[in-house]
Amino acid sequence: MNGTTITAPTIEYALLSPMLIVFGAAIIGVLVEAFAPRYLRKSIQMPLTLLALLGAFVTTVLAASNGLPTTAAAMGAVAVDGPSLFIWGIILILAFISALLINDDEQFVAQAAAVPGSVDEEEAVRSGFAQTEVYPLLLFAVGGMLLFPASNDLLVMFVALEVMSLPLYLLCGLARRRRLLSQEASVKYFLLGAFSSAFFLYGMALLYGYAGSVDLKAISAALGSVSGQDTLLFVGVAMLAVGLLFKIGAAPFQAWKPDVYQGAPTAVTALMASTVLVAAFGALLRVFWVALGNLDWDWRPLMWGVAILTMIVGAVLAITQTDIKRMLAYSSIAHAGFLLTGVIATGTAEQNSSALSAILFYLAAYGFTTVGAFAVVTMVRDAGGEAGHLSRWAGLGKRAPVLAGIFAFFLLAFAGIPLTSGFFGKYAVFTAAVGGGALPLVVVGVVSSAIAAFFYVRVIVLMFFNEPAADGPTIAAPSVGTSAVVALAAAATVVLGVFPQPVLTLADQAASALFIR
Amino acid sequence: MTTHYLVLSALLFAIGAIGVLTRRNAIVVFMCVELMLNACNLAFVTFARQHGNLDGQLIAFFVMVVAAAEVVIGLAIIVMIFRTRRSASVDDASLLKY
Numbered sequence: 165m166n167g168t169t170i171t172a173p174t175i176e177y178a179l180l181s182p183m184l185i186v187f188g189a190a191i192i193g194v195l196v197e198a199f200a201p202r203y204l205r206k207s208i209q210m211p212l213t214l215l216a217l218l219g220a221f222v223t224t225v226l227a228a229s230n231g232l233p234t235t236a237a238a239m240g241a242v243a244v245d246g247p248s249l250f251i252w253g254i255i256l257i258l259a260f261i262s263a264l265l266i267n268d269d270e271q272f273v274a275q276a277a278a279v280p281g282s283v284d285e286e287e288a289v290r291s292g293f294a295q296t297e298v299y300p301l302l303l304f305a306v307g308g309m310l311l312f313p314a315s316n317d318l319l320v321m322f323v324a325l326e327v328m329s330l331p332l333y334l335l336c337g338l339a340r341r342r343r344l345l346s347q348e349a350s351v352k353y354f355l356l357g358a359f360s361s362a363f364f365l366y367g368m369a370l371l372y373g374y375a376g377s378v379d380l381k382a383i384s385a386a387l388g389s390v391s392g393q394d395t396l397l398f399v400g401v402a403m404l405a406v407g408l409l410f411k412i413g414a415a416p417f418q419a420w421k422p423d424v425y426q427g428a429p430t431a432v433t434a435l436m437a438s439t440v441l442v443a444a445f446g447a448l449l450r451v452f453w454v455a456l457g458n459l460d461w462d463w464r465p466l467m468w469g470v471a472i473l474t475m476i477v478g479a480v481l482a483i484t485q486t487d488i489k490r491m492l493a494y495s496s497i498a499h500a501g502f503l504l505t506g507v508i509a510t511g512t513a514e515q516n517s518s519a520l521s522a523i524l525f526y527l528a529a530y531g532f533t534t535v536g537a538f539a540v541v542t543m544v545r546d547a548g549g550e551a552g553h554l555s556r557w558a559g560l561g562k563r564a565p566v567l568a569g570i571f572a573f574f575l576l577a578f579a580g581i582p583l584t585s586g587f588f589g590k591y592a593v594f595t596a597a598v599g600g601g602a603l604p605l606v607v608v609g610v611v612s613s614a615i616a617a618f619f620y621v622r623v624i625v626l627m628f629f630n631e632p633a634a635d636g637p638t639i640a641a642p643s644v645g646t647s648a649v650v651a652l653a654a655a656a657t658v659v660l661g662v663f664p665q666p667v668l669t670l671a672d673q674a675a676s677a678l679f680i681r
Numbered sequence: 682m683t684t685h686y687l688v689l690s691a692l693l694f695a696i697g698a699i700g701v702l703t704r705r706n707a708i709v710v711f712m713c714v715e716l717m718l719n720a721c722n723l724a725f726v727t728f729a730r731q732h733g734n735l736d737g738q739l740i741a742f743f744v745m746v747v748a749a750a751e752v753v754i755g756l757a758i759i760v761m762i763f764r765t766r767r768s769a770s771v772d773d774a775s776l777l778k779y
Contacts (some may be wrong), residue, residue, distance in 0.1 A: 348774040362717035369724035376732040423777040
């Protein structure tokens with residue numbers, strides 16, 4: 165040991181600052197919970213959260229405007245490249261919007277530890293308690309989401325996966341009303357999520373056994389040099405894929421999605437449905453394109469199957485749903501399937517970058533529409549809380565024409581009708597898939613889009629052409645935050661549908677250099 | 682020589698996975714998940730020995746920390762639902778379906 169000097173690792177603090185800001189604010193949030201008096205907490209946490217997300221967004225834009233780096237940051241552990249920066253931008257904007265929604269009162273339980281229906285709970289509600297831990301939990305989850313798609317080795321990716329998921333498991337169980345559903349969603353999400361991350365970890369162990377490293381670049385290099393270890397490689401890739409496909413909710417790992425989306429507080433569902441999908445697709449792309457890019461002939465048939473199954477399961481099962489949040493969950497599964505067709509569209513570098521740019525645009529478009537749709541769901545209420553059952557939405561167009569109109573617009577965007585953002589997203593992804601030689605997949609995609617359009621239109625018909633029930637739900641007077649969320653999401657859906665060029669160009673630029681290796 | 686450890690790790694992982702799928706008590710299901718994580722650790726350490734580098738041993742420490750964090754969150758959630766329902770059976774919690 166004598167004579168050897170330990171060189172300190174170089175850390176690019178400027179590039180990593182979005183994450184550092186979010187994690188720093190989350191830790192400050194925990195300290196606020198510990199030391200600030202109860203009546204002050206919300207008025208400290210809320211601005212802290214919004215400022216942190218805003219600050220992280222500004223530093224992301226600054227990092228992007230300084231030109232895209234060509235090597236991975238933090239000694240090769242975190243790859244802050246074009247796609248990462250674009251994904252960070254989307255996640256931070258969507259998280260900011262969802263934070264406005266979360267900030268709305270009456271969504272979260274007064275005291276999570278109090279048993280539902282007990283005297284404790286009544287007392288907590290009467291004293292106006294609020295579980296302000298929601299804000300730091302949100303920030304920790306967002307920090308994990310930023311790290312997840314940017315991680316350049318599997319260990320960082322696993323830690324990011326857990327940092328992202330663990331706070332979400334808790335957030336799911338904190339609904340103020342229908343607490344049994346919420347707690348059940350939390351348990352289900354937790355057990356299945358932990359199960360799937362164990363698969364991810366075992367896959368990672370096998371790939372480490374194969375390549376002798378968990379670095380994505382080293383795994384990619386080992387594909388060409390290691391021979392006779394194919395069992396380790398293929399089983400490892402399959403198990404890793406299970407963990408990643410679970411997070412995006414692809415069939416056959418989609419079972420948690422409807423339950424969790426229905427049971428979780430709607431503001432948390434909005435966050436999960438938009439940002440987690442974005443982050444998980446970033447990570448999925450990075451693993452399969454960077455580490456396993458040279459293996460695409462082997463994983464592509466499997467992905468074909470998963471994509472077809474996901475699109476069909478999502479679209480067909482959505483038809484039978486009677487709960488609005490469950491229906492949106494199945495719609496989210498179908499959308500994950502559409503996005504997977506883009507993941508398969510690999511080929512030349514040019515094809516790859518157009519597929520990547522299509523996926524990035526799709527994620528941005530879908531994320532905004534989803535947050536908006538769930539924000540509308542929070543506003544349609546009856547005595548027991550949100551009116552989730554579809555029959556309660558009958559005739560909403562007559563009671564609240566503006567709200568129902570906006571919701572119908574979001575549904576049309578999900579269906580991919582021209583002049584909405586969903587159209588360009590789908591068009592771009594399907595074009596990339598055709599370019600990548602996946603024509604049959606696109607045919608399945610178009611057919612399942614048509615099936616999906618049926619149940620979106622069914623809700624629109626229900627809202628506008630049915631008579632409202634006498635004891636129908638009331639429309640809660642929206643808080644400033646909720647109306648801002650709906651307005652922003654609607655504006656984004658219109659702008660991305662009518663005038664998508666700036667964002668398409670941005671996605672093209674982000675995708676042009678592909679992932680750094 | 683390391684093959685035996687890998688076989689053991691695969692067995693532990695399989696026992697854990699089968700346990701998750703068949704057991705009904707949330708705590709036991711969760712313990713099975715932890716068993717799967719420890720099977721991963723064994724695989725990591727074995728492969729580290731096989732490759733002669735320390736990455737695998739290092740990863741095992743990370744996994745332990747993550748598993749500890751998961752225990753904290755998991756037990757909080759399971760205790761919460763147990764206090765509400767007076768049961769930790771995953772079959773009882775079945776309000777969300779179809």
